[in-house]
Amino acid sequence: MKQTFLSSLWLPFLSGILLLLLTPYGGAWPLAAVALVPFFVHFFTLHTKRQIVVSTVLMAAPYCYAEGESLYHLAGTWWVSASAAGTMMISITYAIGISMLILIGALSYAVPMLFSAKIKGPSLLTPFVVAVSIALTEFIRSAVFFAGHSWGTMGYLLVNTMYVKQLASIVGVYGLTFIFVFWNAWIALMIMRCTKEGGPYSEQVRAVLFGRKYRLEMMAVGLLFVSIVLFGVYRESFATSEQLHLRVAVISSVISTEESINEESYYIYRNLMEEALGKGSMLILTPENVFPYFVIDEDKRTLAPRQSVYLPSASALWEDLLTLSRAYPKTTFALAVHTISGEKNYNSLLLYQNGMLGDIYHKRNPIPFSEYVPLGLPVRIFETISKGSDVQDFRLGELLLGGYICSEIGITPLSVHGAKLILSPSNDSVLVGEANLLRHHNFAQMRALESHAFLLRSTKGGISSIIDPYGHVVETMSGKNGVMVADI
The missing domain is CATH 3.60.110.10 (Carbon-nitrogen hydrolase)
Structure with missing residues (x-):
């Protein structure tokens, strides 16, 4: 089992790279549809707390570094009243502080994953709990550790998506985090279900997507995302009509x-x-x-x-x-x-x-x-x-x-x-x-x-x-x- 765990660590790391490409460094927002899927596929196979923490950090570290790396390069310390030696010490202290924030950001995702592991199962409840837990963790992290700053919140990865971003008018950036995580975790759940079905691959997919066993769930999730898109289309239809006449x-x-x-x-x-x-x-x-x-x-x-x-x-x-x-x-x-x-x-x-x-x-x-x-x-x-x-x-x-x-x-x-x-x-x-x-x-x-x-x-x-x-x-x-x- 240990060898299987080690040999599959590329999955969470792949998610970390895909998340990095979603940030302004890459700008590849369509990847939002699958970025976390490899990580969640790996998550469904884990059994110990140590495995969950290692896997989560491998996923979160590239993303959190991409979000925080640019803060190392703040230009100058013109606002500091200090000698050259004092300015150097402040710069070193500042760099250490940014490193700590990046580390806190990456480790913070282990908390919701450890919590979600307690109810991990083949039902729709798992993606829902994971999504709620991560969105709540990001909110607490921003409010408590980042002085309110929302750097690293995954919901920002959807700010340039068509229609889906309009949901922020109701649920805010943390609500977009929920949608992003829920979708990816649910896709991973579908993949795991397919692997457990017998028969040819096409039969496995048909059983999961159209079988009687998951019919109600498919209808519920489909209705949710169709509603999100329709809401986005509705809001977009008013985009050119609202005016302040200024x-x-x-x-x-x-x-x-x-x-x-x-x-x-x-x-x-x-x-x-x-x-x-x-x-x-x-x-x-x-x-x-x-x-x-x-x-x-x-x-x-x-x-x-x-x-x-x-x-x-x-x-x-x-x-x-x-x-x-x-x-x-x-x-x-x-x-x-x-x-x-x-x-x-x-x-x-x-x-x-x-x-x-x-x-x-x-x-x-x-x-x-x-x-x-x-x-x-x-x-x-x-x-x-x-x-x-x-x-x-x-x-x-x-x-x-x-x-x-x-x-x-x-x-x-x-x-x-x-x-x-x-x-x-x-x-x-x-x-x-x-x-x-x-x-x-x-x-x-x-x-x-x-x-x-x-x-x-x-x-x-x-x-x-x-x-x-x-x-x-x-x-x-x-x-x-x-x-x-x-x-x-």
Whole structure:
């Protein structure tokens, strides 16, 4: 038995490779129909806890590494206030931390598999329990170990599928995980049943698919997936009819934060705003922190007296920006800058109209070790960012808005509380690798699907996009300075 187990370990590893190809590294989403089948075929033959753990890790390790590998390559430590030696120690500690997260991610899948092994059998109950257990494990893993970030959730592998992805509007990304796992486990169950039937192969398949013994089960599963597809077709039929009657502009940039601290970069962004204004845009969204030398005092509603990043001409540039806003009084400028209120610093999104500050959104989940230091650890960072309120009244006139600043786009527990338009400025210039940028883009598509809302994603160094409530990309831009304008 031991030799049989060892000789069949290629099956879970094959599933790991297929999962890897489903990620932005491969983009082969049709493989979702069979990616986990080899692993589950192997799982149905296992007898000991050790075998289950080894098999599960072989399946999960390539996938979790593909999901987390790009995090090793965050560009620079500009946000860290430390010496060269201190920066090196932080980089080493960071790499160890990412490795631990990848390991936790891979090992976490052993828990639902060990639980499912207790009820493992030839009935439909096994795929159902496995799917529920894995989806629940991913949710707990994200909420407890990943500070809410949903990196590695298998449901994202379906974000570009036809029709099936629309189910996220009801059950979210973890519901898509359930569908993905259930389908693959059920196919594996069918294969195992075929191997136990006697006679020629064609007779085995006929007995499993059309025999009286499994007739009700086949009807139930068939009805489930036909219903999912029909629901997707139904939602897709409305994809072009829903409108907010708003012309929006999203700025895309390749200027890094370090390169932004000068007048030249300011005028690049100003010219892009003028281009958007010339096309009649009523809302203009900038990437995150494009003006690092503008810190706004929320109480006084003007530039703060002390700026964390110094630029001699900052005051004059700020007045110039307000003058531009006053010249187009009906247009709202959504500026992603840092703010202060009392003793607190915020990563914020400000709405300016006719030169006046309106509503403000505060980032709700700052990034550990770059925007705040958890557990009081002795790490010095450039600036400590306070946590925004879970519920914020953020509106454009009567239109309720949602906000996701930068990394928040990957946090599933955050709610937009019925908003029909989500603004998501981001600084992706610290991310290295096309796969990482595509992953953030997939997160944005999923948030639009889950919230049934239009989503504007404005990035520097990343993929900027305008996404409709059905996960379709209306406009997209990357790799250059530019502006997208669309009617939504």
